[in-house]
Amino acid sequence: MGARKKISAEKRKEALKTMYFAKLQNVPTSPRKMRLVADMIRGMEVNKALGVLKFSTKEAAARLEKLLRSAIANWEQKNERKAESGELFITKIYVDGGATLKRMRPAPQGRGYRIRKRSNHVTLFVGSKSNNEDQN
Numbered sequence: 543m544g545a546r547k548k549i550s551a552e553k554r555k556e557a558l559k560t561m562y563f564a565k566l567q568n569v570p571t572s573p574r575k576m577r578l579v580a581d582m583i584r585g586m587e588v589n590k591a592l593g594v595l596k597f598s599t600k601e602a603a604a605r606l607e608k609l610l611r612s613a614i615a616n617w618e619q620k621n622e623r624k625a626e627s628g629e630l631f632i633t634k635i636y637v638d639g640g641a642t643l644k645r646m647r648p649a650p651q652g653r654g655y656r657i658r659k660r661s662n663h664v665t666l667f668v669g670s671k672s673n674n675e676d677q678n
Contacts, residue, residue: 562620564613566664568640569605573662576602576637580664588614588630588668606664613668634667 543551569576579602583591588610595607610632618625640661646654 561667562613562617562669563665563667564609564616565666566605566609569602569662569664570659571602571605571662572660573637573639575600576606576662576664579603579606580635580637583610583632584635586632587628588625588632589627591632606666609664609666610668613666617668629670630668631671632666633669634665636665638663638665 579595579598579600582598583594583606586594591610592607595603595610614625614630617630640663642661643659645657645659647657649655
């Protein structure tokens with residue numbers, strides 16, 4: 543690794559130490575379905591977001607609820623204290639496409655229809671409102 547890349551990698555590592563996030567990779571649902579649920583909770587206070595996810599009927603909501611709990615636990619572990627009500631907010635959440643499994647389905651007259659089984663990666667950042675305003 544070159545000197546320039548090493549310096550930028552060190553900067554990136556230092557920046558990640560002050561961020562509180564959780565990642566969920568290779569979720570076997572399409573990114574489009576996951577984005578619907580992610581858009582519901584973007585920018586919300588974490589306790590309110592947990593309530594929204596708990597009572598949502600979408601399958602992706604259960605996975606995001608677990609991810610949000612993990613991000614909150616990461617924040618608590620790095621700050622060595624419990625999160626208080628109204629203190630933490632979802633600062634960023636984004637859904638990226640993951641690997642696509644290509645499958646064939648039999649079709650009439652010896653043909654085959656292609657089926658794409660999509661997956662996604664979700665990254666969720668939490669932080670306090672003051673930190674969110676400082677970044678903007």
